[in-house]
Amino acid sequence: MPVIADSAEAVGARCKNRHAGDGARVAVFSFNGNKIITASNGGMFASHDKGLADRARHLATQAREDVPHYEHREVGFNYRLSNICAAIGLGQLRVLEARVARRRAINARYRKNLGKIPGLTFMPEAPYGRSTHWLTVIQLDPKTTGTTPEDLRLALESANIESRPVWKPMHLQPVFAGAKCIGGAVAESLFANGLCLPSGSSMTDEDVDRVSDVISRQL
Numbered sequence: 571m572p573v574i575a576d577s578a579e580a581v582g583a584r585c586k587n588r589h590a591g592d593g594a595r596v597a598v599f600s601f602n603g604n605k606i607i608t609a610s611n612g613g614m615f616a617s618h619d620k621g622l623a624d625r626a627r628h629l630a631t632q633a634r635e636d637v638p639h640y641e642h643r644e645v646g647f648n649y650r651l652s653n654i655c656a657a658i659g660l661g662q663l664r665v666l667e668a669r670v671a672r673r674r675a676i677n678a679r680y681r682k683n684l685g686k687i688p689g690l691t692f693m694p695e696a697p698y699g700r701s702t703h704w705l706t707v708i709q710l711d712p713k714t715t716g717t718t719p720e721d722l723r724l725a726l727e728s729a730n731i732e733s734r735p736v737w738k739p740m741h742l743q744p745v746f747a748g749a750k751c752i753g754g755a756v757a758e759s760l761f762a763n764g765l766c767l768p769s770g771s772s773m774t775d776e777d778v779d780r781v782s783d784v785i786s787r788q789l
Contacts, residue, residue, distance in 0.1 A: 572595040572596075573593075573594040573595055573596075574594060574595065574596045574597075574598065575590070575591040575593075575594035575596070575597040575598070576598060577590045577591035577597045577598060577599050578598065578599060578600035578605075578613070579600065579605060579606070579702075579704045579705075580599070580702065580704075581599050581605065581606055581607060581666065581702070582606060582607075582666050582667070582669070582670040582702045583699070583700060583701055583702045584699055584700040585696075585698065585699045586698050586699065591616060595617060595618075595619060595622070596615065596616070596617045596619075596622065596626075597615075597616045597617070598613060598614070598615055598616070599613050599614040599616070600613045601613050601614065601651075601655075601659050605704065606666070606669050606670065606673060606702055606704045606771070607659070607662035607663060607665070607666055607669060608658075608659070608662065609651055609655040609656065609658045609659030609662070610655055610658065611651075611655065612649075612650075612651040612655060612659075614659075615630075628646070629646045629647055629649075630646070630647055630648075630649040630650050631646065631648075631650050632646040632647065632648055633645060633646025633647075634646070669702075669771045670700075670702045672771045673702055673703045673704060673769060673771060674701075674702070674703050676703065676706060676769055676771075676773055676778055677692075677703035677706045677769070679775060679778045679779075679782075680692070680706050680708075680767060680778060680781075680782060683778070683779065683782035683786070684708070684782055684785060684786065687715070687785075687786065687789050688714050688715070689710060689711040689712075689713070689714025689715035689789070690708055690709070690710055690711075690715060690785075690789060691708065691709045691711075692706070692707070692708055692709075693707045693708075693709070703769065704769065705766045705767070705769045706766070706767045706769045707736060707764055707765070707766050707767070708764065708765055708767060709760070709763045709764050710722065710763055710764075710765065711763070712763070715789050716789075717788055717789055719735060719762075719763060719764060719765040720735075721788070722765055722785060722788055722789075723735070723765060725784060725785075725787075725788045726781065726784055726785070729780075729784045731768060731780070731781055731784060732768060733765055733766060733767055733768065734765070734766045735761065735764065735765060735766070736760050736761050736764030736765065736766060737761065738761050739754055739757035739758055739761055741754050741757075742754075742758065742761070767781060767785075768781055
């Protein structure tokens with residue numbers, strides 16, 4: 571069965587010696603403003619299937635036929651990046667490895683600063699892969715810490731530090747109320763107990779320590 575790999579945040583991640591998305595018929599990546607590299611918006615479609623890539627390119631450029639005038643035999647979209655945004659994206663690809671290294675260093679410092687706090691755990695990394703640690707995410711056990719992720723988020727906010735809950739699962743979104751759902755308990759638990767910490771590549775060690783200090787005082 572053909573697979574589309576949603577690799578939105580995984581630019582630079584690896585599973586063994588393969589890039590994220592490799593092995594799928596199509597892989598899609600996000601270059602939104604909050605990603606590890608960005609073109610301010612948009613993303614990237616990747617495939618070894620030239621025919622499929624050509625088809626996607628055709629639909630993304632308004633499905634315009636290859637004739638001098640505007641000719642359309644089907645409805646397309648205007649999904650292509652502007653030349654300027656594409657140039658920014660290409661330029662940032664050159665610093666991808668440096669960005670990954672910095673995000674991993676930030677994650678490692680958080681783990682060093684906070685790893686011994688009872689009831690606080692970090693998302694694991696598979697031994698056969700390399701995470702970009704695009705975001706450093708923690709999980710709290712409120713029974714052990716006496717603090718919920720929302721309590722901690724508000725404490726950070728009072729110190730002018732932004733953090734965010736883990737993404738709410740799609741099956742809990744009001745727009746999908748009543749839709750069929752298979753599983754979901756793990757996603758629900760991550761949402762209930764998780765918090766995304768500041769993780770931007772431009773953070774200094776001092777920035778990470780400041781965030782860590784607020785968390786340590788709260789817990």
